[in-house]
Amino acid sequence: MLYQTDSLSPCSRESTALLPIMSLPMPHLKAEGKATLDKLMQEKLAEKTVPFMFWAATNASETIYENQAGYNKWDDPSSGEVNRDSTLEMFSMTKFVVSLATLQFVENGTVALDDPDQMYKHLPELSELQVLEGYDKDGNAILVPQKNRITLRMLLDHTSGAVHAGRHPRLGQWFESLEKPLAWIFSPDASIKSIMAPLVFQPGTSWAYSCGTDWCGVLVSRLSGMSLEDYFQKNIFARVEGGMPDTSFYPRPDMARRKTEVYDQQKDGSKTGYRFYMGRAETPEQVSKDFLSGAGGLFGTTKDYLALCRSVLQCDPRNSRKPSNPIINHNTYELLFKPSLTLDKAKKEASIFFGNEHYLFLDASETNVNHSVALALSLEDAPHGRRAGSGWWSGLAHTQFWLDPKTGLAGVCNTQVVAPNPHPWNKIYQAFERTLYENIEQ
Numbered sequence: 001m002l003y004q005t006d007s008l009s010p011c012s013r014e015s016t017a018l019l020p021i022m023s024l025p026m027p028h029l030k031a032e033g034k035a036t037l038d039k040l041m042q043e044k045l046a047e048k049t050v051p052f053m054f055w056a057a058t059n060a061s062e063t064i065y066e067n068q069a070g071y072n073k074w075d076d077p078s079s080g081e082v083n084r085d086s087t088l089e090m091f092s093m094t095k096f097v098v099s100l101a102t103l104q105f106v107e108n109g110t111v112a113l114d115d116p117d118q119m120y121k122h123l124p125e126l127s128e129l130q131v132l133e134g135y136d137k138d139g140n141a142i143l144v145p146q147k148n149r150i151t152l153r154m155l156l157d158h159t160s161g162a163v164h165a166g167r168h169p170r171l172g173q174w175f176e177s178l179e180k181p182l183a184w185i186f187s188p189d190a191s192i193k194s195i196m197a198p199l200v201f202q203p204g205t206s207w208a209y210s211c212g213t214d215w216c217g218v219l220v221s222r223l224s225g226m227s228l229e230d231y232f233q234k235n236i237f238a239r240v241e242g243g244m245p246d247t248s249f250y251p252r253p254d255m256a257r258r259k260t261e262v263y264d265q266q267k268d269g270s271k272t273g274y275r276f277y278m279g280r281a282e283t284p285e286q287v288s289k290d291f292l293s294g295a296g297g298l299f300g301t302t303k304d305y306l307a308l309c310r311s312v313l314q315c316d317p318r319n320s321r322k323p324s325n326p327i328i329n330h331n332t333y334e335l336l337f338k339p340s341l342t343l344d345k346a347k348k349e350a351s352i353f354f355g356n357e358h359y360l361f362l363d364a365s366e367t368n369v370n371h372s373v374a375l376a377l378s379l380e381d382a383p384h385g386r387r388a389g390s391g392w393w394s395g396l397a398h399t400q401f402w403l404d405p406k407t408g409l410a411g412v413c414n415t416q417v418v419a420p421n422p423h424p425w426n427k428i429y430q431a432f433e434r435t436l437y438e439n440i441e442q
Contacts, residue, residue: 024318025408025442026059033439038067040435045069049424050398051263052082054302054414055432060313061321063306065436072260073273079261084303087246087259088416089277091296091395093305095213098228098294099156099374100312101236102216103332105223106152113156113373116149122222123215125192126150131161132170132198141174141198148203152219155212156373157340158350161199164211164295170200185214186280186297190288192218207346207371209353217294228292239325240304240311247300249292250284251276255299262397265419277397277418296396302414309403309410312336316405337389337405339370339377350376357394357421375403384430385437398425402433411436 029037041055052070056063066084073079105111111118120127130143154160165175165182174197175181182197183189195211217228224231229249237244246255262277281287314323317330328336341347347366354376355364368380375391385404386392392402399414413429 022318023320024060024313024316025406026061027064027407027409027440027442028059029064030439030441033436034065034067036439037065037432037435040431041067041069044428044431047424048075050415050417050428051075052086052260052415053428054082054084054086054088054412055436056302056306056413057409057411057436058306058310058313059408059410060310060316060319063303063310064440066303066306068302074261074263074271082260085246085258085301087251087255087299087301088399088414089262089280089395089397090247090298090300090305090399091397092393093300093395093399093401094294094296094298096374096393096401097232097236097298097308098213098217098220100327101220101228101231101294102152102156103328103335103373104235105220107329107332110223111152111219113153114151116151119150119152119155119219122219125196126215129162129196129199131202132174132200134170135173139173139177141177143198146199146203148205150203152216153340153373154203155210155215155219157207157371158210158212159204159207159341159343159346160210160212160215161201161203161206161208162195162210162212162215163197163200163208164195164214165197168200168208171197174198184279185211185291185293185295186278188281188286188288190291190293192291194291205343205345207341207349207353211295214293214295217292217297220294221292228294228297236308236327237304239323239327240307241314241323242307244300244304244307247298247304249297249299250287251280251282251299252284256282259299260416262416262418265417265423267420271417302412305399305401306410306412309401309412312403313405313408313410316408336372336374336403337377337391338372339379340372341370357426384434386433398423398429400429407437407440409436409440 051074054068056066071079133142150160183194185194195214261273263271265271276282315326315333351364354369370377378390387406390404394400397416397418401412403410
């Protein structure tokens with residue numbers, strides 16, 4: 001039965017110890033809940049720390065709250081107000097989608113989580129990756145062979161050692177030494193070479209925010225014989241109740257017209273707005289023909305992503321309202337919330353990373369956070385709402401979501417500001433979550 005976690009967790013002493021529940025909770029807002037949240041949103045917007053915000057929450061049956069406020073450009077009424085159809089750059093919210101797609105192939109037996117032979121068969125380029133141990137006195141990279149082989153689990157839970165070249169301090173010197181820089185994953189000339197930087201540790205020995213989900217995107221495309229866009233549309237988005245019509249790797253003209261600005265903000269508060277961020281394609285024609293980023297390539301809307309979260313909640317075996325074409329089966333649903341990190345070093349590095357995100361009220365430690373094959377996990381109740389066993393992730397521009405199976409609730413909280421943490425947005429996220437939980441009842 002779901003949540004008998006001692007039998008599920010590879011580290012049972014850290015299991016969330018949730019008691020079996022015979023039916024899936026269906027929380028809804030109290031009578032005054034919507035007005036309370038709407039008022040809070042206006043108060044937070046008046047602080048002018050972000051240009052706009054999108055808040056939404058759902059149970060497994062229906063949306064229980066959705067609202068947004070602000071202008072498409074920061075403090076510019078002439079740009080028009082954001083609405084539920086506003087297009088956002090979802091960045092790492094893409095990771096959860098590609099993880100679901102990858103796990104579909106685990107479900108049908110095509111690949112296994114812990115068989116490296118399968119990974120090197122379908123992703124032979126992995127064998128070319130060496131491990132960067134450091135630099136010699138002349139500044140030359142010290143590269144050594146892999147001692148361990150990469151598994152699918154490692155790609156999904158960030159323990160492979162594969163990272164984006166521009167996103168890890170150890171790779172800075174190596175990256176600068178290249179005669180021809182690697183094409184960025186969002187650029188029109190992106191390819192699999194964009195993710196072929198050296199590993200920063202031996203596979204399976206530590207944890208680092210990784211490009212493993214980019215490798216998973218390549219895997220899904222190769223196993224299916226389809227582009228990642230086509231696979232997502234057919235096997236993920238089409239299974240979402242109501243669909244996800246405004247989510248795509250391709251910024252269609254209608255999506256581009258509804259798109260908000262993305263802001264780069266410095267610690268001193270100065271900011272620069274971008275129509276598209278980080279050199280991303282501005283038209284479908286500019287998107288790379290060879291590579292779609294499973295780590296961060298999607299454009300989408302808050303309402304679409306909320307619908308995805310609802311469809312995932314519907315896969316809970318306690319749900320009496322069974323979806324006609326579920327995205328994943330019951331066993332895979334349990335895997336989403338099952339801790340995957342077992343090594344102390346991996347748990348420590350993950351807790352440092354999650355602690356630096358600053359939006360958890362609890363102090364992240366090796367015992368209260370972990371990572372599954374799809375989500376970061378909270379192993380303790382958070383003071384601001386989510387219960388132990390919740391899974392969550394976020395995107396670069398402060399797009400964020402969580403799934404709380406114990407409460408039967410999912411939430412999405414989005415803006416479009418790229419900024420160093422701690423940022424005022426984190427307190428907005430916390431306030432939304434805390435007020436939402438204070439205003440729900442079963």
